[in-house]
Amino acid sequence: MIHREGTVSLLLVLLLFTLLSSVSKFMGIDWLFYLLVGVGLFLLIFLLQFFRNPKREIKDKDENLIYAPADGRVVVIEETEENEYFNEKKKLVSIFMSPLNVHANRSPISGKIKYDKYHKGKYLVAWHPKSSTENERTTIVIEGKHGEILLRQIAGALARRIKYYVSKNDKVGQGQEFGFIKLGSRVDIYLPLTANVMVEKEQMVKGNIDVIAKFTI
Secondary structure (H helix, E strand, O other): OEOHHHHHHHHHHHHHHHHHHHHHHHOOOHHHHHHHHHHHHHHHHHHHHHOEOOOOOOOOOOOOEEEOOOOEEEEEEEEEEEOOOOOEEEEEEEEEEOOOOOOEEEOOOOEEEEEEEEEOOEOOOOOOOOHHHHEOEEEEEEEEOOEEEEEEEEEOOOOOOEEEOOOOOOEEOOOOEEEEEOOOEEEEEEEOOOOEEOOOOOOEEOOOOOEEEEOOO
16 A cells, blocks of 8 residues: 555656656667666655555554554653653653655554644754754644653654644544654654653564553553
């Protein structure tokens, strides 16, 4: 299944390389024709894998569990001050998405959107310590049965487009898609200090499959 965010990109690549290869073939420039076909196939395969959007239903929906909102590698687990919404210390788990990961973002819990905001910014590499406060990003807060969590989509050095599909007062279900980020990027999850983190740094996780934390109730 291909994500809707990739439809235009795929059509443009197909159109452009069909046009260029047809012109080169018509002009009898065989080497250019084969080169363009090769490059076109490479880009097409890259875009198909980048915009893939596998259907994933959460098998064990549980209000106590906090699922991974994205595919990627856990690069940060720490206690830190969150100064945009909570203005207090929270547990932070950061997931870095390479261009090879699925880039659809999914809601870790069920609940109500209490806050959403888009921030323009820089395009530092996604693992840079200042990327969460200086890069282009969105902030979304979900209030669930056992408390609030904050999700921050962060653009990376290559990413130039963040999409999110929810706004304040919307209700989201656990595992529901809420956004998409093009190319290398990162998602930060701010959790209550009492939450029990279930992953380790450098661990690879998948959205809607791996549990990253559990509420302590």
